[in-house]
Amino acid sequence: CFNHxxxxxxxxxxxxTRSLTCAVKVAKKGMAMHVGQFENVSVVWKLDDxxxxxxxxxxxxxxxxxxxxxxNKMNFECITCEVYMGDTMLAMDEMCKDQED
Numbered sequence: 001c002f003n004h005x006x007x008x009x010x011x012x013x014x015x016x017t018r019s020l021t022c023a024v025k026v027a028k029k030g031m032a033m034h035v036g037q038f039e040n041v042s043v044v045w046k047l048d049d050x051x052x053x054x055x056x057x058x059x060x061x062x063x064x065x066x067x068x069x070x071x072n073k074m075n076f077e078c079i080t081c082e083v084y085m086g087d088t089m090l091a092m093d094e095m096c097k098d099q100e101d
Contacts, residue, residue: 009035011091013081020071022056022081022093023063034060040086047076 010025022043024035035041036058043064045054052074054066064081071079078096082089 009083009090011081011083011093013079013093013095015068015095018068020066020068020079021063022065022083024083024091035063035083036060038085040084041090042084044082044084046080046082047074048078049080 006028008027012023012025014021014023026033026035026038043056045052045056045066055070056064056066058064077098078094080092080094082092084090
């Protein structure tokens with residue numbers, strides 16, 4: 001979680017049968033914002049600590065989403081979502097297959 005005097009960022013990974021969501025919550029001085037308001041924000045996906053390209057979409061209500069069928073083709077134990085603004089990591093979350101239950 002990125003904590004600045006003015007800006008707080010939290011990330012939460014969740015998975016359903018249809019998609020994986022990297023929900024990003026941003027608050028500035030206690031007021032909720034969406035990460036799409038900021039420039040140079042990007043997401044990095046890692047499978048077992050190896051950076052990988054996943055076809056994702058951004059929705060300001062849900063966050064970054066990846067279709068589950070794309071993930072089902074891949075062999076991995078843990079997936080990580082890292083949110084960056086420029087070169088600075090704002091927040092990250094990790095989910096492992098044994099934690100999904």
